[in-house]
Amino acid sequence: MAPAVSPFxxxxxxxxxxSLGILQLKRDHLIPTVLSDAASTEYAEGNVVNTRFGSFTHSSxxxxxxxxxxxxxVVDTGSRGGRSKKRKREANGEGNAAEDAVGSEEPVRGAVKAATTxxxxxxxxxxxTPETWTLCLPHRTQVVYTPDYxxxxxxxxLRPGDHIIEAGAGSGSFTHAVARTxxxxxxxxxxPEEENDEHEVNGTTSRKRKRRQQRHGHVYSFEYHKPRAEQLREELVSHGLEPLVTVTNRDVYADGFCVDTEEENAPNADVIFLDLPAPWLALKHLTRSPPPxxxxxxxxSDPSTPTAEPTTSTSAPLPPKPFRSPLNPKTTTRLCTFSxxxxxxxxxxxxxxxxxxxxxxxxxxxxxRLEVRRERVGLAEEGLRGANPSPATVQEAVQRLRDVEDRAKVFHGLQKEKQEQMMRRAEAKKRGEKAPAAESEADGKQKKTEGLPPSKHDRLERASKDSESRALFKEGRLVCRTEPEIKTHTSYLVFAxxxxxxxxxxxxxxxxxxx
Amino acid sequence: MHSHVRPNTHIALRLPSGILKLVETTPNTNINLGKFGTFSSNQIIGRPYRLTYEFLEQEDPKAQPKLRVVSAAELHAEALGSDYAAPTEAKDDDAPAEGGVAYDIVGENGEVIMRNNRLTVDDPSRQTLSMDEIEELKKAASGSGKDIIEKIMASHLGIEEKTKFSLAKYTLRKSRKYLKRFTVLPLDIPILSEYATEKEAYRIMELRDDSLCLICSWANVHSGATSRVMTSEDGTSQIGGGRWLVVDDTGGLVTAALAERMGILYPPTEEESSDSEDGDEEGLPAEQNGDTPVTTTTEDTHMPDATTDTTAGAPNGPACSQPRSPRKPRQQHIPQSSATRNTLTVLHSNNQPNLSHLKYFGFDSGDPTPSHPLYTHLKSLSWLQLLSPTDDPTYFEPDVIPEDTLATLKSSKRGNYYRKRRRWERTKRVVDETRVGGFDGLVVASSMEPVTILKECVPLVKGGGQVVVYSPNAEPLVQLCDYYGKERRTAYIASQFGQQNGKRKQNGVDEEDEDDFPVNPTLLLAPSLQTARARQWQVLPGRTHAHMTSKGGAEGYLFTATRVLPIEGKVEARGLRGGKKRKTGTDTSAPA
Structure with a gap:
């Protein structure tokens, strides 16, 4: 059942x-789901979307x-009907991200159980939106991403009311974007004829009649691969976009772009987008008069043309039917190829x-895309996550070196003292005297270390204690940098x-x- | 929209040098292209766009210049720089054949041997024509300028030594300089943005084409002409309906681009239903006239009269010489900015919005024409009116004068009275509906601090609506991302719940909050920052490469996010550990 108006x-x-809804978990982690209030065979709570952030029932x-x-x-995910993960992945069609466990729509006995939070x-x-859909659509072929489309x-x-031919519908991201446009x-x-609209013109009846004849935008989508064309068609129906898009399963190299619909001279195109392996073979169908x-x-017959079936099909004699141009004769036709x-x-x-x-x-x-973060550097960050514990300034570095030196000095002093003491003790033993008191020795050590810079252990302890009272979200330097992975080449866009x-x-x- | 050149519209002419020139097609006027020549606007009106014209050679320099349409094959032959430098007519058939073979560096038959530049002498003296001589040639020459180029080429000593590529380049350079040609282009958003970028980039915040298109996509802007008008649960505010809120410091370029995507930028034309009967023509606006080539001769003769009764071109002044057609019914008043769907609401920091770029599309925001779609679909209000409407005098209702007193007033006074009332009605309507929000999206391209804009505007966007902020520089948006970022959101929630944790002092929390959290970070989901640049390539046979130079300047950054409705109460995030390595507990979110 399709929604009345497309949610797009x-x-x-x-x-x-x-209707299609999108569950956004993280920025690039979105799950498309056609919401259904029907009961499910799998869960007592009806259809459920399982994610790593919990289970979401459709009823919610x-x-x-x-x-x-x-x-x-709270959904009992343990005792469902023994459907293996593998089978789930095999199920294809709408909203089929790996985590999306939208089951079959067969109703089971009993009402949908209310789920607890x-x-x-x-x-x-x-x-x-076409943008969110592009981020989460089921990939069938290379996707035309948002910057490109x-x-x-x-x-x-491309403007509202235009007709566009799209050949090589692929995964449908471009289809959605242009359908919106x-x-x-x-x-x-x-x-709806708003009152304003009616007044907008002089009010002659002829004008009003014409307004209703306003040309509606339409997408004529061609896909060579039959299963993909089928999938796209189903997708568009479930997205409520099917009145806007005509999907045709066809080899456009051989058979061109004219379609037989109720509309006269369809596609009557203003814009053409070719995402085909050999766009040059399709161009002969995109002329205003029969090409010589x-x-x-x-x-x-260019020898370097791939020797796939296109060549054979184009070498076939021209179809006997009279020439019909798929282009809108009144406007400048705009073409883009994506290779x-x-x-x-x-x-x-x-x-x-x-x-x-x-x-x-x-x-x-x-x-x-750029990622924004705060870069915290400094000795105060020692032991904390997500920060660089090296000195932030020269002064800090010098201070640290000094501290280390000071500690070393005291440590060496202590060592020396200890040694001397041991020597003394050994000598005393030799002489048969009683050893000096050990307590005073420990006291002396404590006294010496008291004024010293803190040890590493102490520093870490203090840093972690301090961090609780620090407002880390506004500390450090605000920086931005390119995200770890970028698409350096998508395709060449040729316009004419x-x-x-x-x-x-x-x-x-x-x-x-x-x- | 742009099937052919209509009278009294703005068009762009591209000169051989690549420069764009914007002109208005007022019938019966001359269009001056400087050194290239002058021609009559009537020579291009009614013709299709995208044609390239060339001035024809003429014996008499004073005669009306003649134009010739240059064929595609001819244009390509020149761009390709074939061996025969300036091909003329009758090329329609042989051009394709060349396309395949002749331009290859080495033809398969070994016929074309690539020259190299070992012998090239770089010396200006190789051009034997002096500057004066060239100047003289220019004066003497009439028409297309091809003869000058031919002569210049002929007198270059090293022309034979040039490699094929350098020869092509040389020819192209000379053509750019001397060819008397121009191409007629429709004035649309890409052309306007190209023009403005070249001419006065600072006035459009150095907003390039490639950023502009991303704004339109991410703002999810589209025609909302059929959108349902829905009200929120409280029944007072409208939600959705294809309404976008815009903060535009680009002189209206962003507004125009959004309007184009909504189908409300161009004045109405009837070209979609051009099978109109002749009888309709009279009452229709001027633009339609050129649309029906099949008309009787009598119609043709008085057509220019009809064009004076212009609607679309009116703000630019009905400059035609013919007298106004008397038939002009008193138009019923259409309240300005009264559309309830498919609208743009522009927030401006001065008293009046600066939307000067809209004039190229037949819309003058100071004196709008009722027939233009933007008349009802564009709304504007100042920041003062948004934030503190009671401080704005236009928000207060002017005194009502009873009907009978009104009848006794002078017509000018009466007109004044009505004008004031209408202005008040418009202001009140726009301010009130903007203040209750429910917009489908927010688009910001402003030199103001983005944080301060978003603080006020984000709450006006409906749940699931898109927020897009453009900035020529990254820094303001980086800061914005930080204010809406994960860490700040976590801290904000913590502070809202008074989880002191020994972190904050009890005193002065409010002030600190204002500094630390100038905006509510839980209102936007997935704030991201991006930048894009379209790189142009040269595609000539055997010479395909990216352009060697292009414009620098501001890179242009885009902040995008989705407006969301956080749940009341505290929410704990969770993640399943194991499996993929990922940070968990990152998203903690909560109350409004």
């Missing part, structure tokens, strides 16, 4: 059953305001030039545009009109 587009005020997640901090529940453990329930959306001028309502979900066969052949290798880029760009694409530009996105067709007759008309 309009999550509302709180979570609801059958449904109808909670978004952003709520949710406490873990555990004494510790919590998570936050956040609404899904943000830049692509910007560079291709092109969204401006869909059939059955139109912008010789040109198509010269590009596809990890430079060789792919070179071939793609050569093909783009041949097909008349303009403003060809290539970018790579360098993105890093294809202006609307402009013929001599059009020019003549425009000249008559504008002079």
């Amino acid at each position: 587009l309009d999550p509302g005020t709180s979570s609801s059953a059958h 997640l449904i109808n909670k305001p978004w952003g709520t901090q949710v406490l873990a529940s 555990a004494s510790s453990g919590f998570a936050h329930l956040v609404p899904p 943000s830049f692509i959306i910007q560079k291709t001028r 092109v969204f401006n309502g869909y059939t059955g979900l139109d912008a 066969p010789a040109l198509v052949k010269s590009i596809s 990890p290798c430079i060789e792919q880029v070179q071939k793609t760009v050569a093909a783009m030039r041949s097909y008349g694409w303009l403003d060809i530009e290539m970018f790579t996105m360098e993105h890093k 545009v294809l202006p609307a067709q402009w013929t001599a007759e059009d020019e003549e008309k425009a000249r008559r009109k504008w002079g």
Whole structure:
């Protein structure tokens, strides 16, 4: 059962059953879950999300305001129906992070048992966004990450109401991001005619009628791999995005991008995104008029083209059906290809030039996240966690050296004294005299060490004692640095545009009109 | 939106040197491109965007200059720097064939042998033309400038010795300087941000394209035109509905970018339904006129009249020479800033918001046009109005004059009265609804201390809403991350629960709290800091490499976090030990 409006587009005020919610445990540790109020075969408490921060029952997640901090529940995880971890991982589909134990939806006898709150453990329930989804989606192929898709959306001028072709849907991160961007309502979900909107125009009836004909944004997604296309389709249904996205399982090299839907001339695309191994082979389908066969052949018969099935399919004779352009004839078509290798880029760009694409530009996105922390350095940190116990300043270093020296001096003095005493004692023994009192000796030692700098043991003890009264959260120097692992290369982003067709007759008309 | 050039809109022209020039397409005016020449705006209005025009050679220098559309094949041939330096027309067919083979360093047939630069002489005297001679050529030449380039190239002594690449580079450099061409580009966010970055980066806080797009993504900004208007449990405040709160010190660039993603930046056009009947044309705004190429001749002749009855271009002044069309029904008053969904609320530190960049999109915040979507969807209020509305005079209701007295007043006075009342209504509405919060997100690009902004604004964001802060420098955001960081949060919770642990003295706790915890760290989840830079590459056959130079300056950093609702009471974190090595007990969180 799909939600009325996608939680990606309009999550509302709180979570609801059958809708996607995301359980955020840590910054990069998110668990997507389609919330279900049905009983589960596994747990008496209904469906449960098990995490390392505790178990969360769906009943504790449904109808909670978004952003709520949710406490873990006490769930008997030991006596469930003997489902092995392995099987759990095999189960695929929506919300299938390793820890996500959303079971089957078969109802069991009896009502869902109310769960009691555990004494510790919590998570936050956040609404899904393409960004959070990108962080936790089930990987099927290489993911187009947020910095890349943000830049692509910007560079291709994707806007609400646009139609976009996406070939190579992959894991669906890009699909979600562009669906959000092109969204401006869909059939059955139109912008409500606010009173203001009606007044906004002169109020002529013709204008109003036109407003309702507003073009809705749409994503035409193509995926070569059938199971992946299926998965994406299911995913989109459970996310409530299916009215916005048409998923087609197709080899676009051979069969192009035209689809038969209720809408005329679909896809009628303004923007094209190709995440394909050989984008240059798909370009022949992205023209405004039928490309000359010789040109198509010269590009596809390039000897360096991978010898996969694309080559065979393109060498097949052109389909007999009449040419239909998948592009919106009225707008500049914006194209982006996403290829990890430079060789792919070179071939793609050569093909783009041949097909008349303009403003060809290539970018790579360098993105890093920074971690912020406090760096505490100093002798006072000795023995404490997360700090550097070496001297913070030259003065501190000198002082420490002095202390060590002082201690050594006293220690040596004591040693010497001890030796002398022993000598004396030995001599006395020899002479048969009585040994001097040992107590006075111990007294002398204590006296000597009293004024001394503290020993290491003492220092550690003191540091740990002091640390309790220190406000460590604001001590030390605030620093930032690149996170331990960065993505240094994602893919090459090639952008190009294809202006609307402009013929001599059009020019003549425009000249008559504008002079 | 940008299918073709409409009259009375702002467009960008890219000159061969790569420089952008912003112009307004007022019909029947001349557009001056300096040394490149002058042409009439009517020569590009109604034509598609992204076309490249070239000035045609003309016998008579005083005649109206003629423009020619340069074909794609021609443009590419020049960029590639093929052996034949300046290819002319009739290239449409052979260009592709070259694409494959001819530009390789060594052709498969061994035909093209790569020259090397062993013999290159670096000496300016190799160019035999003197500067004066070139100047003279420039004066004499009319049209595209190709002849100048050809002559300059011909008189270079070492042209034969140049390697293929250096020759291509030389040709390109000369083309940039002498070709009389321009490309017509739609004025949209990427172009505007490029223009502003080049021209006056300090005015937009050195906000680059690549940071701007991240702001839009992380703020989760999208069209909320269909969002449900929902109220919170107490029934008074609105939650969500596609409303974003913006603090914008970039002269409106950020606001414009967000508005573009919400579909409220561009004045309405009818191009989506261009199968309009001719009868509709009259009543429609000017932009539509160019949209229907199939019109009768009579229509064509009086079209310019219709354009004067302009709506979109109005703030820029109806500069057309034709008289105003008399048909103008008295418009019903539309309350400004009255939309309940899909809105942007701009917080500004001066009396009026600085949204000057919106003028390029037909919106003047001082004198907005009711037909522009931003008229109802953009709201603005000052910090004073937000924090202490009673100190702001515009928040107080002006005296009500009874209807019958009003009827006796002079029309100017009456107008004044209505204007005041409307201003009050608008201010009150915007202030009241902003103060109750429930925004879908917060976007900050301000030179003010971010901590002070977030202290006031984060509580206004709904649970699960996104908070994004841009800063040209890392330091302010690093500090922000620290204030919302894990350790500070733990300490904050501890202090809230009065767990003294011998840590704090009883006296002066409040003051100390204000210093130590200027913001409530439990309101934001997963504060992160990031930076991004798009690196541009040159892609020419055999010459693919990253650009050697690019702009330095501010790197541009982004702070992102999610607004959350902490539970009342103390919460203990827990983690399962073992397995993966990870810190446990890191997240301790609790009360509001």
